[in-house]
Amino acid sequence: MLNWLALAPIGTELAAEPPEQIExxxxxxxxGAFRGSPNVG
Incomplete structure (x- = not known):
């Protein structure tokens, strides 16, 4: 439950992005998750 609360602001930002950018x-x-290291961006 806490994870969804933390991700809620990200969901509104993603809604404004084109599908290619989200992908x-x-x-x-x-x-990054499969490699074991965070890779965001």
Whole structure:
């Protein structure tokens, strides 16, 4: 539950982004998670 509260502001920012930008952001986050290191941006 706390995670969703923390991510709520990010959801409103993502809603304004084009789908391609969201996809690039998600791919970089997932790649960092699988590597074991944070990679945001």
């Amino acid at each position: 690039r952001w998600l791919v970089s986050v997932l790649a």
